[in-house]
Amino acid sequence: MSLSSLVMVGVNHKTTPVEIREKLAFSQGKIEESLERITEIPEVIEHIIVSTCNRVEIYARVEEIDLGIKRLKEFICTSHELSLTELESYFYSHHSNQMVEHLFKVSSSLDSMVVGEPQILGQVKDAYENARTLNATGSVLNQLFEKAFNVAKRVREETGIAENAVSISYAAVELARKIFDDLENHTVMLIGTGEMAEIAAKHLISYGVKTVYVVSRTYERAAGLAKTLNGCALAFDELEKEMHRADIVITSTGAPRFIIDKEMVERVIETRKYNPMFFIDIAVPRDIAPEVNTLEDIYLYDIDDLQAVVAANLKEREKEAENALDIVTNEVSKFTDWMGTLDAVPTIVEIRNRAERIRIAEINKTIKKMEHLSEEDIINIEYLTTSIINKILHKPTVNLKKRVLSKDGRDFLHSIRQLFHLDD
Amino acid sequence: MEQLAYNISLSSYFAASLGYFLFLIYRKHPVSIFSRCAVALGVISQTIFMAIRSGQTGHGPYTNSFEVAFFCSWMIVVSYFFAELRYKIKDLGAFVIPLAFLILLYSFFLAQEGNQQDTGQIKIWMTLHRSLSIVGYAAFSMAFVAGVMYLIQENQLKNKKLGIMYFRMPSLELLDKFNFTVITLGFPLFTLGFMTGTLANSKIKDAIFSWDIVKTWPLVLCWLVYGLIFFGRLLKGWRGKKAAQGAILGFISVILTFVLHV
Known part of the structure; x- marks a missing residue:
């Protein structure tokens, strides 16, 4: 029953190119059968298979470390009719404390391609549930995985690892949420029907925005996009007249020069009684004159600004990851x-x-x-x-x-x- | 016992200020728990201190400058509890608690003795005047903190230099709402405090306009500034950056009032 009987073997996005990973992955349909086949390996006492697009890993408790690791590697290869000698170099394995630490890192999304992404925890939970229903796990792995989920929860609650957006359209949403409190009572206006603008609008809607206006030079295109977003299309010459309704304006037209200038925004903000506005200019060449940002209570971000925000967010996540590692180390020693x-x-x-x-x-x-x-x-x-x-x-x-x-x-x-x- | 409670509260707020500041920067969870405990300890010992003292003087804890400063810092911390409960601004403590600490520290340099003893009707009016005003001051302090946080966040968003504060501060709209809510609460209470004070004064001096100019003008100024902020918002829609700047300006008049009037 000792700690040194815990092992894991696997491949992930860091060690193995996708061509190999996809060959080694256990598809959803194959997992149950594979879990049952591992039960037949005499050296293995308990086991769980985690298979996602970025990693294929088996966690187990075995009679003897080296032999156990070897058996599991062989199992992964033979299940896919591949030879271990060719693939040996892609595999990594951990045992005892390191195995516990690795699992805690995986479940807390510290080992993910995009640190802090939320899917992995659910995937590990599913893997655990699969194994448990088939009685592939026992008291030790049950404890270990339950603990791993707690650690992931602690990491999410106590660090900001999952807080900052790492894509341009999400960064725009996050900026909107730093300006406006809850997006529910706020209105978005899309000017132009570019794809990025559409994605950003969809994110905003998923965060609660209810009212969407779409403006385009060709009314039909505006109407088409308005329909998918459950919004309302406006004619292009209504742009200035209606802009005061919008708290967030996203532009993505193909216009060769600015379609919104400082004077226009000055008039609009007066109509709005100086309620703040957030302009997101995703178009290249830009649609909004940069001087607009000099107006009080107006925030203008162009594509480069958003890219800088994403870079800042990634840096922040890395810092948070260090805090998360402290938590993991602490929890590993508690568990061991x-x-x-x-x-x-x-x-x-x-x-x-x-x-x-x-x-x-x-x-x-x-x-x-x-x-x-x-x-x-x-x-x-x-x-x-x-x-x-x-x-x-x-x-x-x-x-x-x-x-x-x-x-x-x-x-x-x-x-x-x-x-x-x-x-x- | 009294002195011990005083010392504990002073050192607790100092420790909590430091803790909140470290949490603001390094985001270590245990530090946040430590700070919360320190604040709780501080506010409990302040409460004990005030209870003992009020028992001795037979008045509420506001019979001299020392007590008023002490009571103010207590009131600020108590309002902070409510504000955090309502607005869930994680780093509010990093701004409020140092302020409460500084006010408490200020009381350290004031004479503890020499109470103004009132009797009869005057006692009732003065009690109302002082407690209402102090609640008002606490609300204005909160508005000040909201204003400072607003300007920090506004500056980050406007200049697109997203530093650590961008990640820590809540949304501008929330800070603006918070600012307005506390002023909406604080201004009428402060006005009532102002009126009851005038009444008490008229009872003492037997004439409504027998004000001591040096003692009174900061109070009038303070009332005018917050009146302007309050009605400017309602009638002219002064919000956002203007409201934040107003709250900071108003707080300067509060400090003046504190030094010259109390």
Whole structure:
């Protein structure tokens, strides 16, 4: 039951090109069958297969590390009718503490291609559920994976790892959310029907924006996009007249020069009683004169600005990842401590069983000799002897659990077993 | 006991200010928990201090400058609890608690003794005047903090230099709402406080306009500034950056009032 029986093998986006990964992946339909086939490998006690587009990994508890790792690698290759000798170099494997750490990193999305992406946790959870329903897991992997989900939750709650957008259209949404509180009561106006603008608008809608206006030089195109976005199309010459309704304006026309200038926005913001506006100019060449940004309560971002925001966000995520690593390290040591105390459990149980056997034997002898004892007396004697044993064994039990975690824990455990004569 | 409670609250707020600041920058979760505990400890010891003192003087904790400063810092921390509950601005503490600490520190340099004892009707009016005004000041302090946070975030968004504060500060709209809410609460209370103070004064001096000019003008100024902010918003739609700047300007008049009037 010791920590050193935990192993994992796998390939991921860092070690292996996609051509190989796709060959090694376990498709959804194949997973159940594969889980059952691993059960047949005698060296493997418990196991879970995690297979996503970026990683194929097997987590397991095995009888013996090296052999276990070898068997699992062989299993991945033979299931896909590939030869291990060719693919050996792509595989990585971890055992004991490193295995726990790797799993915690994976589930917390620290090992992902885009650090902090939210899908991986769900994928690991599904993998675990699959294995559990087929009874492929046991007490140790169950504990380990439940812990991994907790760690992921802690990382998400205590660090900002998943907070900042890493795509241009999401960055635009995030900026909007730094200007406006909740997007629900806010209105978006799309000028031009470019694809990026459409994506940004869809993101905004998913964050609650309810009212969308679409303006285009050709009314039919505006109407078409308005229909997909559940919005309202406007004619191009209504642009200035209606712009005051919009809190967020996204432009993506193919116009060769600016279609919105400072004077126009000045007039619009006056109509709006100086309610802030956010302009997102995704067009190249730009649609909005840059001086617009000098107006109070107006925020103008062009495509380069958005790219800079994405770069800043990525940097911020990396910083947050360091905080997340601290949490992972801390949780790994907590988990391995818990695993370590498991080493002491069989010894403790044996000592207690022995004590209990002796107690019962001695009581039986005594009671036979003392026939005058009432039922109540016997109960009292039972109680007395049990509590003597508990009191005597309490400190040794606590100390044993503690000492087994220290460096010389194994020797200590051995001495205790000798002292109590447990191994004969 | 009294002195001990005072010392504990002063050091707790100092520790919490430091903690919130570190949390603002490094985002280490345990630091945030530490700061919250320190604030809780601080506010409990402040409450104990005020209870003991009020028991001794028979008045609320506002009978001299020292007590008013002390009570103000307590009120600010209490309003901070409500504000955080309502607005869930994670880093509000990094701005509010240092302010509460500074006000408490200011009280450290004021004489603890020498209370103004009022009796009868005057006592009632003065009690109202002082407690209403202090709640008003706490609200204005919150508006000041919201204004500062607004300008920081506004500056980041406008100049597109998204530093650490961009990530930490909430949205401009939320800060603006928060600013307006506290002023909407604070201004009428402060006005009532102003009126009850005038009444109390008229009872003492037996004439409504027998004001001491040096003591009174900062108060009038303060009232005018917040009146302008309040009605400017309602009638002229002064919001956003203007409102934030107004809240900061208003707070300067609060400090003046504090030094000259209290």
